[in-house]
Amino acid sequence: EPEVTQTPSHQVTQMGQEVILRCVPISNHLYFYWYRQILGQKVEFLVSFYNNEISEKSEIFDDQFSVERPDGSNFTLKIRSTKLEDSAMYFCASRVDRDTEAFFGQGTRLTVV
């Protein structure tokens, strides 16, 4: 069964460093998303991406964050200068269109020290 793949599964980084979280969405999907879940809290929307541009973003998604689809398969989330409060599980999701269900990756646990 096709699945959304995220790498790495766990990343530890020093405060102030840049990190790139990678996702390979399901191949025929056109809508891509990043969500995050701080430990013990609910999942929060970060950004949606369609047709090579951001279609919606949350207040969390400030100038420190960026997304890119550098080729036909990868979808990346970059955090330019990580802060302690960026420590969370980051989930990538994709779906075929706006009327179908989203499929989630297994998540990347980011720890900023």
Next chain:
Amino acid sequence: KNEVEQSPQNLTAQEGEFITINCSYSVGISALHWLQQHPGGGIVSLFMLSSGKKKHGRLIATINIQEKHSSLHITASHPRDSAVYICAVYKGAQKLVFGQGTRLTINP
């Protein structure tokens, strides 16, 4: 106030029991997701629905758009059903808004 509220927050039951988890939302939505999150953290989509009822194996999901309420039922519950169940709604076309989750524990 949370836009998506789930109840109960925690639920413990014996194997074989019929389980109901409720979700109420306060915003206009285009669709609703029921998701399952296991201790390792990964999220699995169980259902997406915008009206009526869907069934998959022992899982049944219903939604009442007028009352802004959805329920997830598990029949003949099993210890492997133990997980966090999350209700999430599409607010607008793209943005999923999540509930806090219901932690379900099924004892053998």
